[in-house]
Amino acid sequence: MPSPSTPLVSPLESIFRKVSKERERQGYAYVRVDRATNEIVTDSSVLKWILARTIDIYEVRLDHRVEIYDAVETVRIFATQEKASIGFHISVTARSSNVRDIVRALASVEQSPHERLMEIVREAIKRAAQRINAQGPDGLLVNILAAREAWQQEIERTVADKTGLEAIFIFDPIDGGGMVRSFTVRNVELSTRDAPHRPYPLTLTLTLEPNGQSVIEPLAPSDQMRSDRIRHLLGRQLPPDVTLYDLWYDMPRVESALLKLLSLGLRPTGFAVASLVIQPIVPPISREEQLRCVVAWKGRAGRTLDFSVEAVVRLKREETGRFDALNLASRQSWLQSEASRALPIAMHARDFEDLNLSEQATVSEHVVRQLREAARATGQEIDPVVANVLLPENKWLQPQRVEIGPTRYPTRNSLADAEFSISLTIQLKTLKGIINRVRLKVGPLAPNDFNQLIEDEIVHIAQEAAREVMWQTEAADYFDNFEPWVFPDDPDPTPETSRHVGFRLRAAISRALKRNLDDPEVVEVSLRRIDDAVTKIYQSVLALNPITLEVKDIIATGNRSAADNLTIAMTARARLPAANRLAGIVSLGGTTILERDRVAKVLHDAARQFLQFRSKADILGLVKGHQPRSDGTPTAFQQLSAYLAEQTLKIFGFEVELNHVEAGYSLAMQVEREREQLAVTEEKARNRILSEDIEDRANDTTNQRNQIDEHIRVLNARLLEVDTSDTERRQRLVDAIAEFRKQRAGLGSASYAALAEVRRPASIRFDRDAAEDGEIVPAEPDSANAAPAPAPDTPAPTEDRSL
Numbered sequence: 001m002p003s004p005s006t007p008l009v010s011p012l013e014s015i016f017r018k019v020s021k022e023r024e025r026q027g028y029a030y031v032r033v034d035r036a037t038n039e040i041v042t043d044s045s046v047l048k049w050i051l052a053r054t055i056d057i058y059e060v061r062l063d064h065r066v067e068i069y070d071a072v073e074t075v076r077i078f079a080t081q082e083k084a085s086i087g088f089h090i091s092v093t094a095r096s097s098n099v100r101d102i103v104r105a106l107a108s109v110e111q112s113p114h115e116r117l118m119e120i121v122r123e124a125i126k127r128a129a130q131r132i133n134a135q136g137p138d139g140l141l142v143n144i145l146a147a148r149e150a151w152q153q154e155i156e157r158t159v160a161d162k163t164g165l166e167a168i169f170i171f172d173p174i175d176g177g178g179m180v181r182s183f184t185v186r187n188v189e190l191s192t193r194d195a196p197h198r199p200y201p202l203t204l205t206l207t208l209e210p211n212g213q214s215v216i217e218p219l220a221p222s223d224q225m226r227s228d229r230i231r232h233l234l235g236r237q238l239p240p241d242v243t244l245y246d247l248w249y250d251m252p253r254v255e256s257a258l259l260k261l262l263s264l265g266l267r268p269t270g271f272a273v274a275s276l277v278i279q280p281i282v283p284p285i286s287r288e289e290q291l292r293c294v295v296a297w298k299g300r301a302g303r304t305l306d307f308s309v310e311a312v313v314r315l316k317r318e319e320t321g322r323f324d325a326l327n328l329a330s331r332q333s334w335l336q337s338e339a340s341r342a343l344p345i346a347m348h349a350r351d352f353e354d355l356n357l358s359e360q361a362t363v364s365e366h367v368v369r370q371l372r373e374a375a376r377a378t379g380q381e382i383d384p385v386v387a388n389v390l391l392p393e394n395k396w397l398q399p400q401r402v403e404i405g406p407t408r409y410p411t412r413n414s415l416a417d418a419e420f421s422i423s424l425t426i427q428l429k430t431l432k433g434i435i436n437r438v439r440l441k442v443g444p445l446a447p448n449d450f451n452q453l454i455e456d457e458i459v460h461i462a463q464e465a466a467r468e469v470m471w472q473t474e475a476a477d478y479f480d481n482f483e484p485w486v487f488p489d490d491p492d493p494t495p496e497t498s499r500h501v502g503f504r505l506r507a508a509i510s511r512a513l514k515r516n517l518d519d520p521e522v523v524e525v526s527l528r529r530i531d532d533a534v535t536k537i538y539q540s541v542l543a544l545n546p547i548t549l550e551v552k553d554i555i556a557t558g559n560r561s562a563a564d565n566l567t568i569a570m571t572a573r574a575r576l577p578a579a580n581r582l583a584g585i586v587s588l589g590g591t592t593i594l595e596r597d598r599v600a601k602v603l604h605d606a607a608r609q610f611l612q613f614r615s616k617a618d619i620l621g622l623v624k625g626h627q628p629r630s631d632g633t634p635t636a637f638q639q640l641s642a643y644l645a646e647q648t649l650k651i652f653g654f655e656v657e658l659n660h661v662e663a664g665y666s667l668a669m670q671v672e673r674e675r676e677q678l679a680v681t682e683e684k685a686r687n688r689i690l691s692e693d694i695e696d697r698a699n700d701t702t703n704q705r706n707q708i709d710e711h712i713r714v715l716n717a718r719l720l721e722v723d724t725s726d727t728e729r730r731q732r733l734v735d736a737i738a739e740f741r742k743q744r745a746g747l748g749s750a751s752y753a754a755l756a757e758v759r760r761p762a763s764i765r766f767d768r769d770a771a772e773d774g775e776i777v778p779a780e781p782d783s784a785n786a787a788p789a790p791a792p793d794t795p796a797p798t799e800d801r802s803l
Contacts, residue, residue: 010114011068015061015094016106017113022057029060029096031103038107040100058103060094067091068114073122086125086144087172092117092165101164117163124158141210144171181271182207183223185230191237194321195244199236203279206230206262211272219269233265234258245320248283284324285331288314293336295343309339311371311385319379326378334378335371339387342370364388392449396434399427399522404459406530409470416475416586418482419531422462425524426513433518434458458513462525465512469505475583477501482529502527533590534582540594541654547572549600551607556616566619568611569662572603572644577654585653593652603656606647610640622661637661701747708744712737 022030032041035054069089094102105120106113128151132143144151152169159167184205191199208219220226238247239257246253255276263272292310313331315323328334346366367387375382404422411418428434431450438453470478482501506525513523549572553565577585585593611619618636634642641658649655719733 010112011066012092012106012114012117015064015066015092016102017059018107019057019059022059027062027064029062029099031058031060031100032056033058033103033107035109038104038109040104056107058107060099060102062094062096062099065091065093068117071118071121073118073125086141088121089170089172090117090121090159091168092159092163093167094164095166098164098166105163117159117165120159120162121155121169124155128154181226183226185227188231188234189236190234192242192244192247192321193237193240194318195324196237197325198244198321200247200281202281204230204258205277205279207274207276208266208271209274210270211263211267216268216270219266219271229266230262233262243317243320244324245315245317247281248320249287251278251280254278285315288312289331291332291335293332293339295336295339297343297347305391307339307343307367307387309335309367309371309385309387311335311382313375313380313382316379316381321379323379328378338371338374339367342367345370360388360391360394392451393431393435393454395451396426396428396431396454399425401425402455402458402462404462407463407466409467411470411473411475411478411583413475416479416533416583418470418473418475418478419533420482420527420529422466422509423526423528424458424462424509424513425522426458426517426520427522428517428520430518433516437516458517461512461516462509465508466505469501469508473501473504475587476580479534479582479586480578480580533586536591537582537585537594538576540591541574541576544574544594544596544599546659547574547596547600547603547656549604549607551604551611554608554611554619555613556619557613558616566616566663568607568619568622570603570607570658571660572641572656572658574599574648575655575657581649581653588653599648599652602647602651603644606644607640610643620663623663704747705744708740708747712740712744715740 019030033039033056034041035056041055067089068091070087071089072085072087074085106116108116111119148171152171155169156167159165159169182205184203186203187201188204189199189201191197220229238254239261242254242257255278258278259273259276262276266272290310290312292308295307295309297305297307313335343363346363364387368385371382371385371387402424404424406419406421408417408419431454434454434457435450438450438457441457442453478501481499505527509525510523514520549570550567551570552567554568555565614636621635622637622640637658640661641656644658645655715733715737719730719737722730722733724730
């Protein structure tokens with residue numbers, strides 16, 4: 001019967017087994033063994049052994065690894081006569097160089113190859129256990145865990161030496177089988193070295209494991225006895241390197257220190273502390289806290305200032321016990337109290353107007369230094385600390401922008417006011433000078449915010465300086481030489497020079513601010529022309545375009561009568577006035593003089609004055625435009641444009657440019673054109689009347705035919721009614737019918753002849769002498785050309801009852 005650790009079919013048989021005969025197989029080796037002596041049979045004596053029939057043949061598969069899992073060996077401990085079960089798995093490989101050693105070691109009549117291999121492994125573990133003098137199963141297992149690699153390598157060497165197999169030996173994970181023990185120790189009152197006044201009841205959960213050492217003092221089996229031993233080892237105080245800070249905020253550090261302490265104390269029992277967990281403690285205060293407080297301070301003049309203190313306060317690891325022993329109030333109240341003590345000392349002999357940036361830094365440094373010292377005395381540290389005065393006027397100690405909106409400033413001759421805005425950037429060195437200036441104006445009152453008063457004073461100084469400069473500046477000089485007039489789309493403005501009014505203004509404002517405000521750190525002045533009046537002038541001038549005019553009754557030289565007078569239509573455009581003209585326009589009324597009707601009337605009168613009594617050729621030559629003549633002399637168009645520009649510049653301050661001119665017809669020319677048009681109209685009227693007469697005559701002929709046909713029908717009907725014996729009456733009816741038929745037959749030719757001689761309407765003729773005076777008279781009818789009156793229509797026959 002195989003042992004319990006022997007599998008029914010061992011994986012080892014896949015590389016080592018007994019066979020009945022040899023075969024030629026690649027990767028396999030065959031070895032013959034004498035069954036009686038267990039010796040290897042060589043080829044020279046094989047025949048003898050075969051005849052004796054005592055040879056066993058073993059087949060070995062070469063270079064193939066075999067894994068043997070779930071193997072367990074029981075090892076007896078020599079010192080205590082106890083047994084330890086050890087699980088492992090092993091993989092073996094047979095190499096061709098060691099094949100005879102493998103067969104010699106594993107071939108056995110009584111045991112299988114697997115049993116032979118496990119026996120060798122068991123002996124190797126047993127020898128190792130005896131060598132270390134293991135004290136009980138726990139000690140053996142702990143030793144194996146502590147030096148697993150060394151044990152495995154030793155067993156691999158033993159297997160190779162004993163069997164010739166190449167082996168890899170690995171211990172299975174060891175659960176200990178009762179080796180690991182956990183229990184809880186409750187309410188162990190311990191204190192730290194820096195806070196002996198505050199013991200804390202700690203609850204510890206421990207997990208023990210064998211330490212691999214000889215057991216001198218066996219550990220009691222009950223949890224209560226183990227807990228008592230742990231309490232005895234801990235005593236009343238935590239290790240010296242553990243502080244109250246660690247107990248509150250760094251429990252892993254405490255657990256690590258106690259684990260080392262207890263493992264050392266439990267060494268004689270053969271156990272160590274595998275893990276230790278302490279139930280967390282809720283600290284009475286947070287490790288660090290961000291605080292802010294505001295401290296009020298009242299100066300000599302009664303001005304109340306607020307100082308803001310911001311700090312991060314944290315406990316120091318080595319001073320936490322001192323902080324706890326002092327039993328201070330909340331950190332917030334502590335900071336408020338300490339800052340209130342430090343601030344009056346820092347502000348001694350100072351008031352708010354003295355607090356320039358340097359003085360504020362000095363006050364802040366003093367407060368910070370005092371707070372750090374107070375924190376150090378209570379076992380705390382502060383970092384960072386910021387102590388600032390909440391002074392609204394502080395902004396003036398940094399570059400500050402002041403905008404002075406559009407303001408009108410009188411010029412020297414009062415013809416026109418200048419209008420511009422001022423933008424200042426200013427940084428004061430100290431508030432003292434400007435506060436003293438402001439107090440002279442507001443009196444003894446001490447407002448809590450001087451900002452508006454300071455800004456008003458700066459604005460007042462700048463505006464007074466600007467007024468002083470503008471009182472000495474001519475209006476024309478302001479509009480013409482303020483500075484290069486820069487439009488938003490102008491990419492290349494002209495550099496300013498000292499001749500510009502804007503340069504003098506900036507220099508004067510800068511000097512006034514520096515003189516009156518104790519030489520500020522930064523003074524920058526920029527100006528922006530507003531001049532709404534100028535903008536409106538520009539808009540009004542542009543709104544005039546285009547300007548259209550019509551000048552009538554222009555008398556040219558050589559005119560015989562008023563009928564020869566000419567009419568000229570013009571289109572002009574107004575140009576923006578030059579800067580040196582703006583003052584004059586503003587002084588004359590600005591946009592009120594730039595009405596379209598007024599400008600048009602001036603242009604109309606100027607054009608009439610220029611064109612009157614010039615030659616007809618010159619006036620009509622205006623339509624040729626402004627192309628220069630070949631001899632270089634200006635054309636009439638150019639002369640008229642220049643004259644109009646001169647007149648509008650003199651009266652309104654801006655120039656116009658002539659764009660287009662059209663020459664109209666004189667009255668005589670219009671009459672001639674109308675005569676030609678009337679001749680055409682006469683021909684059209686005659687043709688229309690003739691057509692209408694022809695149509696009317698055709699209609700009359702048709703009506704007469706219808707009447708005659710009706711008479712003939714009536715007479716024919718009566719003829720049928722007359723008795724044949726009444727020959728006389730029948731004859732009269734026949735004669736009458738013949739007469740009517742004769743009239744009807746002659747009606748067609750007579751009507752066409754009459755239509756050919758339709759009377760024409762009276763024609764219209766022009767009396768040239770009268771036409772030159774502008775009158776048109778109708779001519780007398782031409783009797784020679786008159787058509788004869790049509791013959792009267794043939795009267796309709798009346799019914800003769802006598803027939």
